[in-house]
Amino acid sequence: MATTIAHGALMQAAFFLGPNQMELREAPVPVPGLGEVLLKVNACAVCGTDLRILGGGKTRGVYPPRVLGHEIAAHIVSFGEGAEAAVGLPIGQRVVFPPGITCGACRFCVIGMENHCKRREAFGYRYDGGFAEYMVVPAHAARRGILMAIPDTLADAEASLAEPLACVVNGQRQSQVGVGDVVVVAGAGPIGLMHVQMSRLAGARSIVVSEPSTARREQAMAMGATMALDPTHDEVLDVVRSVTGGDGADVAIAAIGVPGLVHDLLRWVRPGGRVNLFAGYAGSGDATISANLIHYGELIVTGTSACTSEDFRVALSLLASGRFDASALVSHQFPLAQVHEAFDVTRRGEGLRVVVRP
Ligand SMILES: [Zn+2]
Ligand SMILES: [Zn+2]
Missing domain, CATH: 3.90.180.10 (Medium-chain alcohol dehydrogenases, catalytic domain)
Incomplete structure (x- = not known):
């Protein structure tokens, strides 16, 4: 060469x-x-x-x-x-x-x-x-x-x-997705689909995707989602509750930068649940939320910005090993x-x- x-x-x-x-x-x-x-x-x-x-x-x-x-x-x-x-x-x-x-x-x-x-x-x-x-x-x-x-x-x-996957590795770390977790991913573009695959690798028992596009819902299912909902028809909160015996999800990840979704994600998780605002927002990203959801729910809300070289190394090794497709x-x-x-x-x-x- x-x-x-x-x-x-x-x-x-x-x-x-x-x-x-x-x-x-x-x-x-x-x-x-x-x-x-x-x-x-x-x-x-x-x-x-x-x-x-x-x-x-x-x-x-x-x-x-x-x-x-x-x-x-x-x-x-x-x-x-x-x-x-x-x-x-x-x-x-x-x-x-x-x-x-x-x-x-x-x-x-x-x-x-x-x-x-x-x-x-x-x-x-x-x-x-x-x-x-x-x-x-x-x-x-x-x-x-x-x-x-x-x-x-x-x-x-x-x-x-490797770069977008490294950012997803960072987001997964922030979200602490672990064995047996119920994870909800909002948005099944390439980044949301990476979160689906990574959540599966991390041992999530249930991965619920919310995505209006039929094609992307199908891709999410092919990559390991256990359920793919159309938020324009399905009530995500009801489904998440039914999957978790009424408790709410362990983790919710915003893989699409829609400020209006932040409040929804706070409602989807259980007490002590983790919400990761992975995607960036246009402008200042002003969103209206009920702060008491965080207060009484003792929720952990994190963001994700780019990646470290260690995240990058992990992403490259996952790609190279074939564990991440x-x-x-x-x-x-x-x-x-x-x-x-x-x-x-x-x-x-x-x-x-x-x-x-x-
Ligand atoms: Zn990029
Ligand atoms: Zn420095």
Whole structure:
């Protein structure tokens, strides 16, 4: 897989220029500087965050013109001076990496919450990401050892899902899903379906999914849900109560960012139950809840934001072992020339994970 790049060679790259402006252009293949690593992108999945950035709904930490895309599987093409020893992987090695580059020294890095690093920067925001043929890993990121080898058993498209799965691993940790639990997952998009599979792996006895789309309910059942409800017809609360002898679920996870659902999730869980607000909300996400549900119910309400490198390592190992099956989650693959189509398919919610193959 080793490739030699001629000096002055050009590549295709999709640049985000500003709200609703993304342009596929020729650009010079980056030359890795001191301590940097040049990667050839093999696969980059379209994330809801990419859509929010392109739509202008997310601007913090994004510096256009910028190549978006942070769910990346790539291989090493060449090393800048000194990088090879720091990285410890050979040219041609396929790699994945958490999109966040952290400092390792701030308070949150030190206490194991590196996803809240005060100096966190990310690919697809601060640095060019994966909707391009080639990309560079900055020296400080390479030194931090972010590149992880993809085992031979794992294909590129599936490997690119390590990042969203790592976030789901984080959400599962926050939710403390365990043996014998009854788990309710609201929303069966790719993220909700990952929570279904992960809850099954964690030993949940019953996994109830609430999802208006018939196709997605069927996918949820295929991936291990024990029941898939249509919230426009079924009363989720009644079903959850009947499954739990009236007690309520142990865990409820919001895998869709609808503020109005928060109150429902608080009602679905038992006293002492755990509610995880996994999905992000547009704007400030104002929601109306009855705070006494938390007070009298002694509920544990958590959120989830990105992932740590340990979450990422766990996700990659689950994918590589085959214990987590990502193949059914990759619904579309497009060449880079059709990157706009890939975004449109994702926006229309027609598929699950849509992967671009530069
Ligand atoms: Zn993502
Ligand atoms: Zn830090």
